Amino acid sequence: MTTYSVWQYLHILLFVYWLGADLGVFLASRYVARADLPTAERLRFLELLLKIDMGPRTALILIIPVGIELATALGLIALGNGAVLGIWLLSLAWLALSWYLFFNARNPAAQPLMRLDQGIRVSVALLFLSLGVLSWLQGAPLGSRWLAAKFVLFAGVVVLGLILRTIIRDWVVGFGLLRDPASVDSANALIFSAYRRATRFAHTLWLLVALIAFLGVTKPLLGG
Numbered sequence: 001m002t003t004y005s006v007w008q009y010l011h012i013l014l015f016v017y018w019l020g021a022d023l024g025v026f027l028a029s030r031y032v033a034r035a036d037l038p039t040a041e042r043l044r045f046l047e048l049l050l051k052i053d054m055g056p057r058t059a060l061i062l063i064i065p066v067g068i069e070l071a072t073a074l075g076l077i078a079l080g081n082g083a084v085l086g087i088w089l090l091s092l093a094w095l096a097l098s099w100y101l102f103f104n105a106r107n108p109a110a111q112p113l114m115r116l117d118q119g120i121r122v123s124v125a126l127l128f129l130s131l132g133v134l135s136w137l138q139g140a141p142l143g144s145r146w147l148a149a150k151f152v153l154f155a156g157v158v159v160l161g162l163i164l165r166t167i168i169r170d171w172v173v174g175f176g177l178l179r180d181p182a183s184v185d186s187a188n189a190l191i192f193s194a195y196r197r198a199t200r201f202a203h204t205l206w207l208l209v210a211l212i213a214f215l216g217v218t219k220p221l222l223g224g
Contacts, residue, residue, distance in 0.1 A: 007069045014059040014066060015213045019206060021055030026202055028052065032171065033195035035188040039178055046171065050102070057098055060161065064124075065091045067150075070216075076143035094120055118165075121158050129155035146215045153208045153215075160205040167201070170194035 028049040032042050065088045071077040072084060079087075097117055104110040132151030135142035142148045170190055177187035 004070070004073045007066055007073065011063065011066050011070055011216070012213075014063045015209065018056045018059035018063070019209055021052050021059075022202065022206060022209075024052040025049050025056070026199070029195055029198065033192045035192065039175070043175065046175070050105075054099070054102055057102075057161075058095060060157070061091055061095045061098060067216075071142070071147060074143075076147050077141065118162065121162055125155045125158040125162075127155075128152070128158070144219070145221070146219050150212050150215050153212050157205055157208050157212070160201050160208070164198055164201050164205070167194050167198045 028045045031037060031045040032049060034042065065084075068077065068079065068084060068087050072079050094117075097113060097120075101110055101114055101117055128151045131142060132148045132153075132155065134140075135148035135151070136145055142151065171194055174187045174191035174194065177183040177190070180187075
């Protein structure tokens with residue numbers, strides 16, 4: 001057993017938990033959107049959904065340093081031990097922030113940190129997109145086009161995650177409106193509309209994650 005095989009195993013495991021947990025999120029969301037269910041039951045499904053969703057959120061963050069370890073071992077990224085350690089520390093700090101926000105979602109004091117988390121995600125998307133496109137065109141700093149394609153697709157996944165977060169906020173608004181009997185119909189319409197939009201983006205996200213995994217396993221030449 002080599003160090004590379006251990007990182008490869010962890011990389012695959014993160015993909016499994018990512019896609020598997022996303023399926024649970026999708027199934028739970030169907031019950032959140034059902035207007036024929038009691039509000040209390042729908043809120044329980046929403047709470048379950050948010051808990052399950054921490055699986056994909058955790059996988060998205062950890063897959064970055066694990067993937068860097070693999071790419072470094074293959075000689076596709078020229079990074080020293082200090083740089084790799086820095087990526088690990090930044091990723092773990094981001095992961096800690098993500099879990100803090102999960103446990104403090106209703107705390108007004110956490111709002112600035114939520115904006116920080118969103119800023120990190122935008123920055124990560126831009127960084128991966130830039131590195132992927134540059135490497136596809138120039139062959140550096142990433143040493144292969146299949147890895148460059150993975151970086152571009154990963155940027156797309158991060159962007160889709162941000163879009164889904166925005167859509168889910170409509171659920172918060174919708175369930176708030178359910179407290180007013182006169183707004184029940186409009187509230188349910190808003191919740192169901194958010195569910196339909198989220199479903200389309202979720203399917204696209206799953207496709208991108210599956211393509212990322214495919215590229216990592218097959219390592220095609222992609223023209224160079």
